[in-house]
Amino acid sequence: MKIHGDLMSGNCYKLKLLCNLLQIEHEWVHVDIMREQTRTPSFLQLNPNAKVPLLELDDGRTLSESNAILNYLAIGSDLLPQDSFALAKVQQWQFFEQYSHEPYIAVARFIACYLGLPAERRAEYHAKQPGGHRALRVMEQQLEHTEYLVHSGFSVADISLYAYTHVAPDGGFELTEYPAIRAWLDRVAALPGYQPMPASP
Structure with missing residues (x-):
């Protein structure tokens, strides 16, 4: 199978990390999002939504949306609970990530790292900070207990x-005030098979 993506993107990196942790064989097909390679005719045939990551199975079927791919690849492993309530809690956090976390933290990082914090996007960058910290506080509260x-x-x-x-x-969200998150980050990075994200642009 092939995974089309850009490892600088957190949504793509999460799939690379999962594949490493579970030793899932795959071919990584690099797609440069800054060069609009998701808008080529050949890519649009695979995903009309023009986004990565994209999973392309051996039989030609495709699957988009990072968390959907993540869950599909994790089926049958310990990383996707079989208990219905535990599974729902996993999905709760994944919806939280897409709606309450990524729109602030990922977008601020994109403006700062990919675009170089241009003057015309500076107000938007600063407007993302309160929402990002709200999401981090929710995570901190949970990770203080588990x-x-x-x-x-x-x-x-x-x-x-x-x-x-x-x-x-990278998006201006310093983590010094979130000790439980920092300890959690260290635990994840210590897992066997862990692969770091490439250095930010």
Whole structure:
């Protein structure tokens, strides 16, 4: 199978991290999002939504949206709980990541690192800070009580949120005031098979 993505993107990196942790064989197809390679005719045939990551199976079927791919690849492993409530808690955190975390932390990082914090985006960058810190405080509150985000242990919920949280300082979100998050980041980075994200642009 192939995974199309850009490892600088947290949404893509989370899949690379999962594949390393579970030793899933795959071909990584680099897609440069800054050069608009998701808008080529060949890519649009695979994903009309023009976004990465994209999973392309051996039989030609495709799957988009990072957390959907993450859960598909984790089926049958300890990283995706079989208990219905634990599974729902995993999904709760994944929805939180997409709606309450990524729109602030990932976007601020993109403006700062990819665009170089241009004057015309500076107000937007600063406007993202309060929402990002709200999300971090929610995570901090949970991680003060549990080693991982879901009581059942390390799961795809942690991978989903690790991706952009560990590079949050790139978007101006210093983590010094979040000791539980920092300890959690260290635990994830110590897992066998861990692969770091490439250095930020």
